[in-house]
Amino acid sequence: MSHDHTHDHDHDHDDAHPYQPDIEDFPFSERMVMTQAVAELIIEKGICSADELRAQIELMDSREPGLGAKLVAKTWVDPDYKARVLEDVAAAAAEIGIDIGEIPIKAIENTDDVHNVVVCTLCSCYPRMLIGLPPDWYKSRAYRSRTVKEPRKVLEEFGTHIADDVEVRVHDSTADLRYIVLPARPKGTEGWDEAKLAELITRDSMVGVTPAKSPEDI
Amino acid sequence: MTIRRHHDMGGLDAGSVDASEHDYAMWEKRVDAIVKVLSTPERKLLSTDELRRGIEELGPGVYDELSYYERWISSATNILLEKGTITVDELATKMAEVEARWTKDRESAS
């Protein structure tokens, strides 16, 4: 959908204030206006360029759970790679062409004895550079407040039952470290290649609220 | 004597987790990008820690009423004002300009 703009600005329309189709569909809020105002001011002041903001948006758009799934799938087929992931996620991710940036990410492995689940009670820290932006529920009051004290109940709400003889280990990302769960490899996947294995590895399994999918699920 | 700050919610009671999700709106992605760009080592106009502190200082009512990225932009803007990166007057002028422009865009599109 296009429409005419009659601005008396002398800069390129697409530059500091690109057309925002989303605002036509619902009323714009104070904070949407504030966002646009701050963006335009920092560009006008030469603090950054419109291109840089755009590139940052594109960077985050390019980060999605498939990247983490690729890394996890490789740990399932290659025990040495898994050891390197457990030691240093940044270096191991770089080996397969993923640059996770400056914020450290630690991998924690689900085993027969331990099921891990990650939360950030104080804000919403999340391994964004490896699995993309977090879902709303991860940032919700209910998840942040209850996962630390009743993790098994929260997991049940996601359809996940952990046996009593398996330890549920909650990780509260309170400092600079972000966490990614390495879900356990499901049974019945012998001989599968990495790409096929990656289809079983969901975002939720890398947060720890579910296991990886089973072959029957796909 | 203990103070529990409003954002420090681990262990409080709450209802069930609502697993529904929304696609991020463009303006939300723009907030994320603004914060990241301002936080680069070359600029250091805003840090993640300052952003968090600013969110925590929004206070209980506002914290709960605003959405996630509304909290982010509120905090980031306050920090920028504190530091003089932008001024209240500049922001007032620009926000009025944006609102007028968008109102006009919406009217001419309908």
Next chain:
Amino acid sequence: MDEGPGERILSAGRYHPGDRVRVREAFPPGHVRTPYFVRGCAGEVQECAGAYPNPEELAYGRDGKPDIPLYRVSFLQSEVWHGYDGPGADTIVIDIYEHWLEPAQ
């Protein structure tokens, strides 16, 4: 030579894997990254996860130097929550800065 953030510090910090530690029972206002629910609890150090600038200082625009060792500390859920509804082996691991920890008996 400056160690970068995230460098493992095996011996430079005060605590080591296996040490019993207790979280300070302090409740200041201001930007704190030690959650309320774990203050006063005793747990076991799993590892030192490197040293980082102090977030409590960074939050106010200061540089947070010198870096403070960060520990991954494991707590039994049954010792954190009164009436924890789950097996006794369940734990919670929290990343805590050295100045929020004291030795525990």
